Amino acid sequence: MAKLEVNDLTLAYGKTTVIDTMSFSVSKGEVLGLIGPNGSGKSTLIKAVSHVITPRSGRVILDSKDISMIHRSELARLLAVVPQTPILPSSFSAFEIVLMGRNPHLGLLRYESENDMEITYRAMERTATLPFAERRIGELSGGEIQRIVIARALAQQTEVILLDEPTANLDINHQLEILDLIKSLCTLNHLTVIITLHDLNLAAQYCDRLVLIKTGQVHAQGTPEEVITTDNIREVYGTDNCVYTHPVNGRPTVLLQAGGSRNGNLNRNNKPE
Amino acid sequence: MLKNATGSLTPNSMRNIRPHWRGRVYAIAGLSIAVIVVVAVATTIGSVEIPIFTTLRILLSQLPFIDFSPDWTGSTETILLNIRLPRIILAGLIGAALAVAGATYQGLFRNPLADPYLIGAAQGAALGAVIGFLLPVEFSAMGFGLIPILAFTGAVVSVAVVYILARVGKTVPVTTLILAGVALGALWGSIYSYLIIISGDKIHGIIFWVMGSFSLSKWSEVGVVLPYVAIGIIVILLYSRSLNIMQLDEEQAKQLGVNVERTKLILLAAATLITAAAVSFVGTIGFVGIIIPHAVRLIWGPDHRFLLPLSVLSGAIFLILADLIARTVMSPTEIPIGIITAICGVPFFLYLLRRRKGIVYF
Numbered sequence: 001m002a003k004l005e006v007n008d009l010t011l012a013y014g015k016t017t018v019i020d021t022m023s024f025s026v027s028k029g030e031v032l033g034l035i036g037p038n039g040s041g042k043s044t045l046i047k048a049v050s051h052v053i054t055p056r057s058g059r060v061i062l063d064s065k066d067i068s069m070i071h072r073s074e075l076a077r078l079l080a081v082v083p084q085t086p087i088l089p090s091s092f093s094a095f096e097i098v099l100m101g102r103n104p105h106l107g108l109l110r111y112e113s114e115n116d117m118e119i120t121y122r123a124m125e126r127t128a129t130l131p132f133a134e135r136r137i138g139e140l141s142g143g144e145i146q147r148i149v150i151a152r153a154l155a156q157q158t159e160v161i162l163l164d165e166p167t168a169n170l171d172i173n174h175q176l177e178i179l180d181l182i183k184s185l186c187t188l189n190h191l192t193v194i195i196t197l198h199d200l201n202l203a204a205q206y207c208d209r210l211v212l213i214k215t216g217q218v219h220a221q222g223t224p225e226e227v228i229t230t231d232n233i234r235e236v237y238g239t240d241n242c243v244y245t246h247p248v249n250g251r252p253t254v255l256l257q258a259g260g261s262r263n264g265n266l267n268r269n270n271k272p273e
Numbered sequence: 274m275l276k277n278a279t280g281s282l283t284p285n286s287m288r289n290i291r292p293h294w295r296g297r298v299y300a301i302a303g304l305s306i307a308v309i310v311v312v313a314v315a316t317t318i319g320s321v322e323i324p325i326f327t328t329l330r331i332l333l334s335q336l337p338f339i340d341f342s343p344d345w346t347g348s349t350e351t352i353l354l355n356i357r358l359p360r361i362i363l364a365g366l367i368g369a370a371l372a373v374a375g376a377t378y379q380g381l382f383r384n385p386l387a388d389p390y391l392i393g394a395a396q397g398a399a400l401g402a403v404i405g406f407l408l409p410v411e412f413s414a415m416g417f418g419l420i421p422i423l424a425f426t427g428a429v430v431s432v433a434v435v436y437i438l439a440r441v442g443k444t445v446p447v448t449t450l451i452l453a454g455v456a457l458g459a460l461w462g463s464i465y466s467y468l469i470i471i472s473g474d475k476i477h478g479i480i481f482w483v484m485g486s487f488s489l490s491k492w493s494e495v496g497v498v499l500p501y502v503a504i505g506i507i508v509i510l511l512y513s514r515s516l517n518i519m520q521l522d523e524e525q526a527k528q529l530g531v532n533v534e535r536t537k538l539i540l541l542a543a544a545t546l547i548t549a550a551a552v553s554f555v556g557t558i559g560f561v562g563i564i565i566p567h568a569v570r571l572i573w574g575p576d577h578r579f580l581l582p583l584s585v586l587s588g589a590i591f592l593i594l595a596d597l598i599a600r601t602v603m604s605p606t607e608i609p610i611g612i613i614t615a616i617c618g619v620p621f622f623l624y625l626l627r628r629r630k631g632i633v634y635f
Contacts, residue, residue, distance in 0.1 A: 052524045076530030083528070089383070089520035091575040095290055096517075103518050104530030108511060111578075117291070133290045156529070 002061075003028045003192045004049070004160060009058035011041070011048050011216075018044045020216040021058065026209075028159075029190040031183060033197055033207030035227075037237055040213045042196040043084060046164045049194065050081045062160065076104035080153035084164040084196075086145070090138030094148050097137060098124055101155030123154035126181055128174075142169035150178060154185075163195040167202060175199075179206045200254045204228050204246075212236055228252040238262055297579040304586035311590050312365065315597045316357045320604050323349055332358075360490040363498065363554070364596040364610075365589035368561055370502045370551040372588025375562025376569070376581055377509050377544040380516045381537060382447050388562040389548040392454025393431040395557040396461035398549060401427025402482055402556070403465045406475050420482070421494075421553040428549035431461060436541065444534055484609030485558035487596050494554045505547035506585055512540055513577040520575070560614040561588055564622045571625045591618065 002025035011019040018041040026032040034042045047053045049060050051067045060067045067075060080101070088097055101123065102116040112120075124130045127147045132140060140148070146169045153161050163182070167175040183206055185191040197203040203210055204224040211221045212228075214236045220227045229252070230243045239260055246253045317328040323345075330341045331353050343350075374389040382391070390396070401423035408419060435457055439449040469479055515536045519526045523533045552558070565588045569580055595613040602608065 047524065050528050052527050072527060072532050073530035076528060081525075081528040083525060086525060087522040089575065091570070092517075092520065093292075096292055096576065099292065100518055100521070100529060103514065106514070109514075111294075112292075121290075130290070 001064075002026065003030075003063065004194070005061040006045075006049065007059045007061060009045075009048060009060065010056045011044050011053065012056045013044075017056075018216055019048070022213075022216070022218055023058075024211050024218065024221055026160075026192055026194060028192055029186050030208045031186055031193045031195060031206060033195055033203040033210045033224075034213060035197060035200060035203050035210055036213030036219075038198075041216045042213060043164050045213075046081065046083075046162050046194070046196060050079060050162055051075060073104045076156065076158075078158055079160040079162065080156040080158040082149050082153045082161065082163040082166050084168065086149050088137045088145060088148070090136060092137055093134055094129060094137060094140065094144075095120065095124070095133040097148055098129070098133075098151045098155050101152040104156065119157065120151075120155050123151040126154060127151040128177065143171065143174060146170055147174065147178065159190075160192045160194070163193065165196055165198065167197065167199065175202065182206075200228055200233075204251045204253065205249075224252055228254065292576065293574065294579075297573050297576075297583070300573055301579070301582050301586065304583065304590065308365065308586055308589050311593050312361055315361045315593050316353055318597060318601060319352070319357055320601075321349070321352055323353060328353060355492070359492045359495050360487050360596070360600075361593055363490045363495050364487050364592045366495065366498055366502050367551040367555055367558065368565075368588040368590070368592025368595075369506065369585040370498075370547040370588070371558060371561040372565035372584040372591070373506055373509060373581055374544040374548045374551075376566035376577070376584045377516070377540055378562070379566055380520065380577055380580075381540050381544070382451060383520060384447075384451065385567070386563070387451075388559075389544065389551075390458070390557065390559075390562070392435050392450060392545075393458040393461065394428040394545055394548045395552060396458040396465070397431025398424040398428035398552040399483055399557055400431075400461045400465045400468075401425070402553075403468045403472070403479055406479050406482070407468060407472055421497075425549045425553035427461075428552060429545060431457060432541070432545040432549075436538075445537060447537075481609060482556040484611040485556035486607065486609055487555055487599075488607050490554070498550050498554060501550035502547050505543040505550075506581075508543040509540060510581055512536055513581050516540065516577040516581075556611075558592070558611050558614060560611070560618045561592060564614075564618045565591055568622055568625050571628075 005025040007023055008021045009019055009023070010017065010021050022045070024032070034045060036042055044053070048055050051060070051072070054068070062070070062078060070078070098120050099112055099116070102112050102120065105116070106112065121130070124133055127150050129144065129147050129151050132144060137145065137148070146166065150166060161182070166178060170178065179202060182191070182193055182195070186193055195207065207224060209222060210224055210227040212219045212232055219236050220232050228243055230241060233243055233254065234240050239256070242254050242256055242260060244253045244255050313325070313329060313332065316332070317323050317325045327345050327349065331345060331350055333339050334341045334343070335354070371389050375387070378387040378389060378391055379385060381387070402420050405418070405420035405423040410419070435450065435454045436445060438457070439445050439453040441449060469476060472479055515531050518529050518531045519533065519536065521529070526533050566580065566584050569583045569587055573579055573583055592614070595617060596610055598617065599608045599610045599613045
């Protein structure tokens with residue numbers, strides 16, 4: 001049974017429809033990747049699934065309950081979000097920010113217990129953020145802040161995590177570390193993950209299934225092999241002839257070459273056969 | 274030693290990372306004692322010299338089960354209990370109120386310049402008070418004149434209008450709230466400036482009110498201000514962890530389980546009520562709401578669970594001392610307290626600022 005379902009969801013800002021009657025579902029322990037060009041509505045979708053914005057029509061179902069019927073603090077114990085370029089108060093320490101992940105588990109006037117501290121250490125250990133736990137947010141780099149926010153989502157101890165471009169600010173080593181961590185949590189703890197990625201190669205490597213979004217609609221969904229094809233990539237991104245097979249594990253791989261875009265037509269004649 | 278391949282080996286020392294709670298708890302205890310000491314010291318000082326031991330015995334004899342054979346005169350007791358003490362208690366209450374309201378507004382608006390008057394409370398109160406000065410009617414309810422009642426009403430109505438104007442659909446964005454507040458505040462300001470110009474011989478009283486004064490404080494006023502301030506502070510303290518979470522943007526706060534719009538409304542209402550109660554009797558005292566929370570933040574950090582109670586205590590101490598200076602330095606003439614809070618508060622604040630080498634994290 002699906003852990004989380006999106007049913008005929010339509011999202012709009014004013015008169016502009018961003019997501020148009022979209023449906024997909026994720027099962028427990030699965031990593032679902034949302035891919036698509038800039039402005040295709042991926043981040044808006046993440047906001048709707050975490051009930052930050054209200055859909056124009058359609059529903060998001062978590063554990064067969066409509067999320068708009070779930071109390072906000074209850075929802076925060078079930079579903080955590082790692083936002084894209086989060087705003088954090090610069091005077092708080094990294095540790096205090098990760099500790100905020102325990103907020104939905106605490107009652108009014110309660111302080112974090114020893115157990116909450118332990119959960120926070122573990123989350124920071126896994127994301128390699130302990131070395132700068134006592135530094136202020138204002139002193140940290142973009143990549144460090146990214147990992148702090150991922151640690152905060154882990155400290156929430158939810159069954160579902162939504163990640164919006166979690167690897168955007170990270171170097172290649174930290175990209176792999178974070179995605180390996182998320183993947184292992186899915187395998188070992190049956191965490192359910194929805195992740196937006198603009199790096200199609202990482203999406204192909206780490207996601208069990210992909211939803212390819214074009215201007216607010218599902219263009220294709222399925223396994224990476226079914227979704228990342230030369231035709232789909234050309235139809236959605238306009239980039240031609242760039243899908244290859246990974247030499248080691250056979251997953252689809254996108255390799256770009258100069259002059260491959262629409263603006264590269266002038267060079268096309270010089271292409272070696 | 275070989276380096277761990279994954280780099281994830283955590284030395285035990287890392288496990289000792291703790292939020293710095295203990296020191297802050299000691300600070301709350303220390304400042305609580307300091308409040309009592311400051312009240313006791315402030316009651317002994319004044320135009321009539323009363324020795325500190327006499328003061329202490331008079332104060333203690335008011336407590337049940339404690340009796341001293343009085344070796345002081347009745348007038349000494351009257352000066353102490355009915356003139357100085359209500360004034361000092363009122364100053365402490367209002368210092369606490371303005372400081373905690375300032376800290377709340379700064380947290381709510383995520384804006385270091387926010388103070389209790391940012392969204393129109395002060396201008397509304399001042400307009401109400403000026404109208405009270407000018408109305409040719411004699412009116413009193415429960416022993417209070419028209420001015421405090423109109424000032425209180427002005428502050429509450431002004432913020433309520435700002436809140437309604439700032440609504441966008443079901444939400445009240447912080448930016449629209451500040452802009453609507455500043456705009457309406459300017460409107461009230463221009464109206465009361467005009468009223469002051471045409472006020473004739475009442476101008477002295479009005480200006481003294483606007484700058485703030487405790488000179489006519491009575492126990493009955495303490496009785497009116499206390500419930501508002503106490504209830505307001507309790508409500509704000511209940512929401513202090515939510516206020517921490519709201520230092521993130523509103524989206525993240527929602528995703529961490531905070532009911533953002535409800536929290537905003539409750540905190541705004543609580544902070545506005547205590548501001549209105551505070552200014553209605555003593556006028557719009559500036560600087561306390563900005564300087565005290567920032568000083569506390571510089572010393573003890575940004576966690577609202579400590580920032581708010583520490584602001585309550587520091588604000589009380591600061592305003593009691595400022596009022597002590599206001600009434601003794603040029604005795605028998607009184608200086609408006611707003612002048613003292615600026616002259617004494619600003620250098621101290623700048624010292625704290627420079628001690629951190631100008632690095633301010635908000």
